[in-house]
Amino acid sequence: VTDVPTGISGFGRRHRAYVKVQDGCMLRCSFCIIPYVRPQLSSRPIEHILDEVLRLVDHGFREVVLTGIHLGHYGVEWNRNAAKDQWTRLSHLVRRIAELPGEFRVRLSSIEATEVTRELIDVMADHPEKVCPHLHISMQSGSDGVLRRMRRRWGAQRFVDRCELLKERLDRPAITTDVIVGFPGETDAEFAETVAVCQQAGFSKIHIFPFSARRGTPAAEMPDQLPKHVKQDRSRELAAVETELRDAYYATLQGMTLTVLVESPREAQPSERAGASPPPAPFIGTSCRYAPVELACTEGQVGQFVNIEAGAAENGRLTAAIQQAAIA
Known part of the structure; x- marks a missing residue:
């Protein structure tokens, strides 16, 4: 191998490669503009991805991060006219990568709660030396009322259940997430529900985003837009919770x-x-x-x-x- 592969989305510090395996999203969350401008799902062939990973490893990259606009929808567009037992899923891709030779590991960038499947967890459990015991599961809110306004596909309890399923199969997995604070109409009680779910899930890291309206999205036109100071206050409060959760998780790793x-x-x-x-x-x-x-x-x-x-x-x-x- 003499050429660094093309088609990857980027490199990080020369030791970690970010490989884009999928593009497009069709979920239409009320705060996101992407489904309106990139609605077409497009997945890269598995064999192309495997070849790219092998070449990256040959060039000294030790961690490969799989990325996509909606990573969990890898292969979905291929399944529409196929029998269910012939479907291609993200778990199939991860297993094939984990079976490749070489000294490297693979990490997933971000997936949705409904995509934390038993099949994916099985792959992680079967290949602990290759698949990082870490999932970034995008939550956005822990309040069912806010989740409905966001047009998310699940309730808070279902999210927690998926986190618990992961913890049952893997030894002290890291679970990280995204949370939007100050979504239109978010009450003090709804924010408190989000804090409670974060504590219940036991995240090791929370990416906190004060709500910012995107022109052309339904959320930008919703009533009860919250003032900046409320969003800042809630960001600070959740950041303090994140520090507590992170330290608690790190304490469980001592001696490991x-x-x-x-x-x-x-x-x-x-x-x-x-x-x-x-x-x-x-x-x-x-x-x-x-x-x-x-x-x-x-x-x-x-x-x-x-x-x-x-x-x-x-x-x-x-x-x-x-x-x-x-x-x-």
């Missing part, structure tokens, strides 16, 4: 062996720069469970996997001692 992709030296802090001979700054890596890890290693280990024993969390990162180089 995690596979970490070493990515870069940590920037030295001001206190470490003082003096003639400041100590060397440790390195930063990302664990299979999406927790950032601060660890002592060498420049030669950047871009490689190491197995570490997770220690205490400090400043939003796990501390660790290297045990050994990871073997695929």
Whole structure:
């Protein structure tokens, strides 16, 4: 192999590749413009994706992140006239990738709660050395009333049930999510419902977005648009909850062996720069469970996997001692 493959959506820090496998969305959530401008579903052939992953691994990429406008709809357009036992699903693609040779792991970018299927979880359980035990499941709100106004496809309890199903099959999986605060008409009680569901789901990270109206979407024309200060207050409150949940999740990982992709030296802090001979700054890596890890290693280990024993969390990162180089 001599050429870096084309067709990928981008690279991250030269050790992680983002491979777009699908395009288009047809769900029409009330806050999103994408289904109006990119409604046509289009999935890349599995064999093309497998070839691309192999070439990326040959070029030293150790993590492949599968992306798409609606990743969970991978293959859906192929299934419309096919018998159900012939359908292609995201789980089929992930299994085929996990069966490829080489020292690498695969991570999914973002899926919907209804797409956290038993089949997908089975693949994750069958290939723990290749498929990261981490799912980013987009929630947006934990209030059934807000979810209806958003035109989402499930209620809060169904979302929690899918999270629980994942936890039943996998050992301490990381579950991350997106939440929109201050959606039109969101009451204090509805926001409190969202906070409660976040706590029940036990997210390790929450991407928080104050509602921003997109011209041309139904949500932009809804009554009861909330003032900026309310959205800011709720963002701060949820951010505090996120910190508590993150720290609680990281505490469950202490003493556990995690596979970490070493990515870069940590920037030295001001206190470490003082003096003639400041100590060397440790390195930063990302664990299979999406927790950032601060660890002592060498420049030669950047871009490689190491197995570490997770220690205490400090400043939003796990501390660790290297045990050994990871073997695929």
